[in-house]
Amino acid sequence: MADRYEPATFEAAWQKKWKNADLFLTRNNEDAPKFYGMDFFPYPSGAGLSVGHCRNYVPTDVICRMKLMQGYNVLHPMGFDAFGLPAENEAIKRKTHPAQMIEGYAATYRRQMDLIGVSYDWSRSFSSSDPEYYRWTQWIFELLYKRGLAYRRMAAVNWDPIDKTVLADEEIVGGRAERSGAIVEKKLIPQWFFKITEYAQRLIDDLDELNWPEGIKAQQRNWIGRSEGVQFTMQVAHSGHQEAAADDGFQVKGRRGTLAFDVFTTRIDTIFGMTFCVLAPEHELIESIVNKVGAEFADRIREYQVQAKLLSDTDRQATNREKTGVFTGAYAINPANGEEVPIWIADYVLATYGTGAIMAVPGHDERDFEFAKKFDIPVVQVIGPVDGSEVELPYVTKDGVLVNSGEYSGQTVAASQTELGVWIEGLGIGQRKIQYRLRDWLISRQRYWGCPIPIIHTKDGEMQLAPEDCLPVELPMVENYEPSGDGTSPLAHIPEFVNVTDLDGRLGQRETDTMGGFACSSWYFLRFCDPKNENAPWSFDAAKYWMPVDCYVGGSEHAVMHLLYARFWTKVLFDAGLVTVKEPFARLENQGQVLALTPYRKPREDEKLDLGEEGILVSYQDAKSIPEEDLFYRWARMSKSKGNVVTPEEAVELYGADALRMYLLFVAPFSADVQWSSDGMQGQVRFLSKIFKLVDDLKSLYYGEWRGVIGFEDLDDAAKAVRRQTHKTIRKATEDVDKFAFNTYVSSLMIYINELNDLLKKHAANPSRGFALAMSEAVEAVILLMSPGAPHSADELWNSIGKSGFTLNECWPTFDEKLSADDTVTIAVQVNGKLRDTFEIDATASKEDMEKAATTAPKAQAHLEGLTIRKIIVVPGKLVNIVAG
RNA sequence: GCCGGGGUGGCGGAAUGGUAGACGCGGUGGUCUCAAACACCAUUGGGGUUAAACCCGUGCGGGUUCGAGUCCCGCCCCCGGCACCA
Numbered sequence: 001m002a003d004r005y006e007p008a009t010f011e012a013a014w015q016k017k018w019k020n021a022d023l024f025l026t027r028n029n030e031d032a033p034k035f036y037g038m039d040f041f042p043y044p045s046g047a048g049l050s051v052g053h054c055r056n057y058v059p060t061d062v063i064c065r066m067k068l069m070q071g072y073n074v075l076h077p078m079g080f081d082a083f084g085l086p087a088e089n090e091a092i093k094r095k096t097h098p099a100q101m102i103e104g105y106a107a108t109y110r111r112q113m114d115l116i117g118v119s120y121d122w123s124r125s126f127s128s129s130d131p132e133y134y135r136w137t138q139w140i141f142e143l144l145y146k147r148g149l150a151y152r153r154m155a156a157v158n159w160d161p162i163d164k165t166v167l168a169d170e171e172i173v174g175g176r177a178e179r180s181g182a183i184v185e186k187k188l189i190p191q192w193f194f195k196i197t198e199y200a201q202r203l204i205d206d207l208d209e210l211n212w213p214e215g216i217k218a219q220q221r222n223w224i225g226r227s228e229g230v231q232f233t234m235q236v237a238h239s240g241h242q243e244a245a246a247d248d249g250f251q252v253k254g255r256r257g258t259l260a261f262d263v264f265t266t267r268i269d270t271i272f273g274m275t276f277c278v279l280a281p282e283h284e285l286i287e288s289i290v291n292k293v294g295a296e297f298a299d300r301i302r303e304y305q306v307q308a309k310l311l312s313d314t315d316r317q318a319t320n321r322e323k324t325g326v327f328t329g330a331y332a333i334n335p336a337n338g339e340e341v342p343i344w345i346a347d348y349v350l351a352t353y354g355t356g357a358i359m360a361v362p363g364h365d366e367r368d369f370e371f372a373k374k375f376d377i378p379v380v381q382v383i384g385p386v387d388g389s390e391v392e393l394p395y396v397t398k399d400g401v402l403v404n405s406g407e408y409s410g411q412t413v414a415a416s417q418t419e420l421g422v423w424i425e426g427l428g429i430g431q432r433k434i435q436y437r438l439r440d441w442l443i444s445r446q447r448y449w450g451c452p453i454p455i456i457h458t459k460d461g462e463m464q465l466a467p468e469d470c471l472p473v474e475l476p477m478v479e480n481y482e483p484s485g486d487g488t489s490p491l492a493h494i495p496e497f498v499n500v501t502d503l504d505g506r507l508g509q510r511e512t513d514t515m516g517g518f519a520c521s522s523w524y525f526l527r528f529c530d531p532k533n534e535n536a537p538w539s540f541d542a543a544k545y546w547m548p549v550d551c552y553v554g555g556s557e558h559a560v561m562h563l564l565y566a567r568f569w570t571k572v573l574f575d576a577g578l579v580t581v582k583e584p585f586a587r588l589e590n591q592g593q594v595l596a597l598t599p600y601r602k603p604r605e606d607e608k609l610d611l612g613e614e615g616i617l618v619s620y621q622d623a624k625s626i627p628e629e630d631l632f633y634r635w636a637r638m639s640k641s642k643g644n645v646v647t648p649e650e651a652v653e654l655y656g657a658d659a660l661r662m663y664l665l666f667v668a669p670f671s672a673d674v675q676w677s678s679d680g681m682q683g684q685v686r687f688l689s690k691i692f693k694l695v696d697d698l699k700s701l702y703y704g705e706w707r708g709v710i711g712f713e714d715l716d717d718a719a720k721a722v723r724r725q726t727h728k729t730i731r732k733a734t735e736d737v738d739k740f741a742f743n744t745y746v747s748s749l750m751i752y753i754n755e756l757n758d759l760l761k762k763h764a765a766n767p768s769r770g771f772a773l774a775m776s777e778a779v780e781a782v783i784l785l786m787s788p789g790a791p792h793s794a795d796e797l798w799n800s801i802g803k804s805g806f807t808l809n810e811c812w813p814t815f816d817e818k819l820s821a822d823d824t825v826t827i828a829v830q831v832n833g834k835l836r837d838t839f840e841i842d843a844t845a846s847k848e849d850m851e852k853a854a855t856t857a858p859k860a861q862a863h864l865e866g867l868t869i870r871k872i873i874v875v876p877g878k879l880v881n882i883v884a885g
Numbered sequence: 886g887c888c889g890g891g892g893u894g895g896c897g898g899a900a901u902g903g904u905a906g907a908c909g910c911g912g913u914g915g916u917c918u919c920a921a922a923c924a925c926c927a928u929u930g931g932g933g934u935u936a937a938a939c940c941c942g943u944g945c946g947g948g949u950u951c952g953a954g955u956c957c958c959g960c961c962c963c964c965g966g967c968a969c970c971a
Contacts, residue, residue: 004924215889219966222888227970265971278971323969346969353970360971366886367969437970559966666909668897671890673964675897683909686924744899747908754908828904833952835904859938873951879903883951 003696005688007656011792015114023806024119027073035072036546037064038528040554040562041081041128041521044105046090047640049112051651051660051676052594058661059591059670059742060553061118065788066737068119069812075546077528078113078120080106082129084517085168088449092482098449099129099477112648116657117791119808124531128451128520133527135472136537137520138454140569142465143576145455149195152463155442157487159187165483166446186309189487191444192453192513196568200224200436202582203567212588213671219559225437229266230421231355232430234277236260236289237331237340259292261285261332264354264435268424269416270361271336272405273382275372277343278325278358280351281308286328289343293329300326301345308347323348323371334359335429336420337406346371354435362394369394380404383413441565443515448481448490450514456500458508466510467503473510489513521562522569525549525584544580552585555593563588589740592673595635596644599623602630619643635675646676655681658688658790665742665789688793690753691782695797697760698779701767702801706776718763719770720823725755726774726781727820730813733785742789749786756782781813828879829854831863847874854880 002009018024039060042053064076082102091098106127113120126133144150158167162182172184196203204224207217236259261279265271279286281304290298304326325346332343348367349358362372362379372379379393383400398413408416421432444453452473454466466473476497481490491497491512498509523537530542563585570584599622600615607616615632620643623631638645651660655678662684668674715723729752736745756778763771779801787794787807794807822843827850829837837859841850851872854860860882867884874880 213890215966218889222967225967225970229971263971267971321969348969348971350970358971365971367971370969435970556965666897672898677897677910679910680897687909689924743897744908747899750908826904830903830952833903833950838904862938871951873903875903879952881903881951 003689003693005656005659005685005692005793007652007658007792010796011117011652011657014792014795015117017795018117018119018806019114021806023808024076024121025123026075026077026121027068029071029073032071032073034075034546035064035067035551036075036525036549037067037551038075038077038525038549038553040552040558041079041524042109043081043084043086043517044102044109045086045640046101046105047645048105048108049648050594050638050645051648051664052638052645054116054648054660055594055664055674056553056555056591057113057118058116058664059589059740060551062661062665062742062745062788063551063737063740065119065791065808066734066812068808069784069787069810071811075124075528076119076121077124077531078110078118078122079125079524079528080109080127081517081521081524082106082127083134083450083514083520085445085447085449088447088481091449097477097479098481102127102129115652116648116660119791124528126527126531128517128524129449129475131472131474132534133524134451134475134520136527137451137515137523138466138471138473139468139537140523140573141454141515141519142468142471144194144572145465147572147576149198149572150192151195152190152192154188155191155193155444156186156188157191157446159185159487161185163483164485164487166487183310187487189446191442192511192515194441194443194568196441196565197436197438199568199571200226200438201434202571203438203564206567206571206583210583210588211586213556213590216556216559216563216588216590220564223438223560223564227266227435227437229264229433229435230268230424230430231262231264231433231435232335232424233260233262234332234335234357234359236285236343237333259285259288259330261357262355262430263357263359264433265359266435267361267364267417268420269402269405269408269413270364270382271334271359271420272402272408273361273363273380274334274336274341274359275362275378275380276341276360276368277332278346278349278360278368278371279328279343280349280356281305281345281347282351283345283356285357286345289328289330297327297329301328304345311347323367323374325371325375327375335424335427342377344371344375352439353437364394364396366394366396386412441518441568443519444513445516446487446489446513447483448475448478448514450516451475451520452491453511453513453515455511456502456508457511458502458506460506464502464508475514518561518565522566523573525552525566526573526579540578543578547579548581548584548586551587551589553589553591556590559590590671592668592671593637594674594676596638596642596646596676597633598636598642598644599626599631599633601626602632617642638676646678651678651681654678655685656688656792658793659684662688662746662789666746667743669743670740687750687753688790690757691786691793692797694753694757694760695779695782695800697764698775699801701772701775702779703772703776704802706773710770710773710777713770713773715770715774716768717823718759719768719774722756722759722771722774722778723819724822725752725759726778727815727817729785730781730815731820734812734815737788746789749782749789752782752785783807784810784813825877827854827877829857829860830879830881831860832883832885833881834863836860836863843877847876850874850876850880854882 037060039056064074068074087098087102091101094101128134141150158172160167160177160180160182162180163177167177167184172178176182177184204221204226207220286301290301323346325344328343328345330343331340334341349356360368362368362377363381364383369379381393382402382404383395384403385391385400400413402408402411402416424430452475454471454473456464456466458464476494478494484490484493489512498512500508500510502508526538526543529546530538533539566584570579571582573579574582599618599620601618603616618626636642636644648660659681663681667680729748732748733745736748783794783797784807798807824840825843826838827841828835837857839853839857841853851874864884869882869884871883872880
C-alpha cells in the first residue's frame, strides 16, 4: 500500500467488492434498533448529477454508515420520481418515449451514485412509473375516494390558445405561455381534488412534535394560514337607493325574497367602520345582482368580469398594482348599525378564499383604504389608541379601543371581538369561524405521463372506482402522447384505453386525467419498507418496524408542497389503520446549495437583461475571448442551463471519490450554501494522504491484539496522551455526525491526525510498549472514524494493517470518559474580565489552589498593582476572574 | 409588508455565558529541485514593538453580568419563503 492517497489504485476495486459482497443490502438483525435514513425522491434528469446533488447524498450516507456500524438495522434506499411534466416534455423534444428515456437516466444516476460510494440498497429501488408501484398509488387514490377525500369539481386550468394545451404554472412567464408566447387564458373543466383542507388543523398541530428546521415548519404554518374570525350574512337592501332592488322572488342562501351573501372577517371589531362591501368578480351573487340593477350597471359589471377573467393570476396579483373595481348599483345592510353600504366588485377580493366577499373597512385596512381613496368612498374611524390621541388612517394595529361604535365604544379590540362574535351568533346571522388559507390539492393533469386516475364514468353519468383487483389501470404504451389540442389528456384519444365495460356489463369510459407527480411521491417512503410486496402496498409489520423515517434529507425548495402532501397522506393512512405513525418524517435536514463561479458579460446597448440577471450568461469557453472590462463572475447555482456544472465524474477523475466526499462534508455547515472550488478538494487529497502516511508510519508499532492487553499496561504520559486524544475524538466525531455537523466531524479528524503526528514525532525514537499499544488503538480509531466519510480509503487502510473485510461491518468505536479526561488544564486568569495570564494546573486542583495560582500569576499581579481584590470567581477547569478596584 | 435564517480575519468557517478566530483554503518565508509542480517546515486578525509589554477587534447603539460573538431591548444590512388570504 502506498503512503499517500492514490484513489485510482483502489476506489473502484472496493466498490466492486462491496457490490459482490452485497454489503449494502438492508439487514434485519434480531433485537437491533432501526434507523431509516433517506434522501428526497429525485427526478432523474437527463443532465445527470452534479457535485451539487452529491452534497445531499453524501451526508445522508455518512450518518447511515455510522448508524450501521453502531449496530442499527439501517434502511437507506433510493428510487426515482419518474412521472411528470419535465420527463414528458423532454421525451417529446427528443422524440422518444418517456418510459424508455427515464430508464436510461435513472441508470446514469445510479452509476454516478455508485461512483461516489453511496451505500444504497439497490435491491429495494423502484421508479414511481413502474406499474408495480403505481398500482398502489391508484389503490391509495381509491382509499381516499372511499373516505370522501377525493372529489371532482369544475376548476380553472391555464389554457394556451395557440398551442391548444393546458399549461402548468411554471410554464407561464409574465402571463404568457413560455413556448408559444400566447396570452394564457383560464378555462373551466372538471378536475380532481384531494380534500387536504379537512386535515388543516392536524397538519398545523402535529408540526410541534417534529424535529424539523423551524423555518420549514413556519412556512407550512403560513401556507396553511389559520385565522380566527367571524363569518356572517349581509342582506342586500330591498329599497332605498335602487328601485330595481325590489323583491322579485330570488332565492339566495335559503332566504326567499331576499338577496344575501356571506362575508368573513378577522376584524369584527371594526364592523361599525364598514363603508362598502366587495365581491370577487367570480362571485355567484353577481348574476342575481346584474338582473336587478339597471342596464348601465349590468354592462359595466359584465365588462369588468371579462377583464378579470383574461388577467393571469400573476398579473392580477402583481405587487403595487392599482386597485380596480366597479360599483354594482346594489347596497347591503350593515347588521351592526343598519346602514346601507354600496356593493362593489373588485379583483382584489379573491373568489377562492373565505366566502369570496368582504366587508370593507377603509379606516382600518390598507387595501380597503386604497380602494376607498381611489373611488371616493367615505372612510370612518372606529378604532383609536387607548390614550385617545389622534392617528392617521388607516390605523391597522390591534392595539386600541373602539370609537364611534355604539354601545361597544370604549371596549378594547380583543374584548369587542369576543362580544361582537357572540352578538352575531345570538342574532343567528353568523358564527365565529376558523378559516384556512390552504386550498384543496388539485391533482388532475391533462397529460399522458402520469399515474392514471382509476375512475370509470358510466354511461348514466355515475362515477365508479376501477375494481381493486383490476389495478393497475395501466398507462398504454403508445407512440403519440403529445397534448391533444382540445385540452383533454392524450389518453382521451385512445379508444382502447377509454372504453370499458363495468362489472355489470354497462358501457363506461375511463377517466383520462392523470395524477400530478406529488401524488406518487406522497407514499414512496412506505413502499421502501416492503418494496416487493405483490399483495399490498406494504405489510403492516414492515411499515410498523421501519416508520417513521428517522432522518429525511433534501432541499428546502420542497418545504411546502411535497412535505405537506406526504404528511397528509400519512395521516389518512393512519386514520385507515394502515400505518402506526401520524407523521412520516421524524427529522428533516435541508442541505445548502452548491454555487459555481459563473461568467457573465455586460449587455450591449441593444440587449435586454432577463429578469433578475445582472448580465448576459456566457460559457467558460467564450469567457476567454471577452475583454476583461466586459467580463465578470457571479456565484450561481450549478445547473445545466447555466453551463457551470461540475460533475462527480470530473471530480472523482481529478481528485478521487473520498476527496470529493470529504470536501463536500468539510466545506461548510451542512445547511449553508457552498461556493464550489476545486482547490478545496486538493486540501482533502492532502489530508487523506496524511492519514495514509500516518498509518504507514505506525505499522511498525501496530499490535493487533492491543485491546486484550492495554488495560493491564502501566501507561506512561505519552501513551496516556494518545489515548486521551483518541477518546476525545471518538466523542466529538460521533456527536458531530449525529447532529449533522459534518464540517466539524472532518475537522475533528484533522486535529486528531495532527496530534498523533506530533506525538509520534516526539516519541518515535524511543516508544514505550504502552505507547505502541495506544497507537495501535489510535490507528484503528482513525480508520473506523473516517470510514463513513471516506469509506474506500478506510477499507484500503483497514486491510493494510492486516484486517480483512469491510470497515462497515466493524463496530463504531465508543469512548471512555475517564480516558478522555485531561490530567492538567490551562487556566485563564482574568482581572476585571480581561485576560491577563494563563497557568497550568492539575485538573483535580481545588478552588483554593486555583485562586492562589491566579493571584500570584506574574502578569495578573502587574494589573492588580495598587488595587484591592474585591471578589474572585473560580470556574473549575476553565478560569479565574479577579475583580479588583 | 409579513414569516424564517444570517452578519466573526483576505476566504470557507470554529467557539455548553468563561483564553474569539479551532480546522481548512489562500498568502508570505524557508527546505527539497537545474527549474517548476507536488510535498514538507515555519508564519499569518488589525495596530504597536528589535522583541515583548500593551491597545483595538465578532454589523451599529444601549442594557444585564464578575465576565457577552453567545442573553435582553432598539436599529442597519444580506439571503430565503410568502405576498391584496379580508
